[in-house]
Amino acid sequence: QKEVEQDPGPLSVPEGAIVSLNCTYSNSAFQYFMWYRQYSRKGPELLMYTYSSGNKEDGRFTAQVDKSSKYISLFIRDSQPSDSATYLCAVHRGAGSYQLTFGKGTKLSVIP
Amino acid sequence: DVKVTQSSRYLVKRTGEKVFLECVQDMDHENMFWYRQDPGLGLRLIYFSYDVKMKEKGDIPEGYSVSREKKERFSLILESASTNQTSMYLCASSPRTGISGKLFFGSGTQLSVL
Numbered sequence: 529q530k531e532v533e534q535d536p537g538p539l540s541v542p543e544g545a546i547v548s549l550n551c552t553y554s555n556s557a558f559q560y561f562m563w564y565r566q567y568s569r570k571g572p573e574l575l576m577y578t579y580s581s582g583n584k585e586d587g588r589f590t591a592q593v594d595k596s597s598k599y600i601s602l603f604i605r606d607s608q609p610s611d612s613a614t615y616l617c618a619v620h621r622g623a624g625s626y627q628l629t630f631g632k633g634t635k636l637s638v639i640p
Numbered sequence: 641d642v643k644v645t646q647s648s649r650y651l652v653k654r655t656g657e658k659v660f661l662e663c664v665q666d667m668d669h670e671n672m673f674w675y676r677q678d679p680g681l682g683l684r685l686i687y688f689s690y691d692v693k694m695k696e697k698g699d700i701p702e703g704y705s706v707s708r709e710k711k712e713r714f715s716l717i718l719e720s721a722s723t724n725q726t727s728m729y730l731c732a733s734s735p736r737t738g739i740s741g742k743l744f745f746g747s748g749t750q751l752s753v754l
Binding site: 534536560562569570571572573574577616618619620626627628630631632633 | 644671680681682683685688690696698730732741742743744745746747748
């Protein structure tokens with residue numbers, strides 16, 4: 529079983545829709561959960577960051593972690609064409625670990 | 641503004657050539673990483689370095705080596721390029737302290753090996 533599973537999509541939604549992106553992970557040792565956004569021909573950039581279980585909100589974006597089910601979600605409200613990108617979930621064990629494990633990414637297109 | 645700079649945006653090389661990919665960061669970060677990104681396979685860690693002259697193998701180190709002689713510079717070396725090394729190569733850096741797992745990426749080098 530891969531450490532992080534993410535549906536690659538692609539996902540296409542109309543402007544203004546609510547978008548739900550999801551990942552599952554297999555190892556309960558992971559403590560930090562991240563979402564990176566990658567625009568075409570660019571490197572990924574950190575979008576949201578959560579420690580342990582719970583929700584975190586930043587503007588139109590909400591990151592959710594359920595450690596009991598090993599499930600990570602990113603919600604985008606009022607999606608905009610500028611949100612069109614590939615979204616990668618990532619997990620990290622925390623202090624003492626250097627490695628970040630990425631999902632394969634979901635390509636999102638928001639249609640005007 | 642923080643920056644990770646990769647020396648080439650596009651690179652075309654021939655099979656068997658020795659290839660150097662250069663990465664420089666201006667944030668005084670201790671940790672530096674090399675990933676490759678392939679469709680359907682996602683981001684895979686090749687090597688990382690947590691200090692000058694230190695290196696650790698990632699998930700797919702075969703066919704690659706690295707060099708870190710200065711804190712700001714991390715080089716990826718393909719000793720004898722092969723067609724299966726055609727890929728997007730991404731360099732990243734992170735500080736030793738701060739948010740665990742927060743990486744700063746360069747824009748990538750698209751390498752084609754013919």
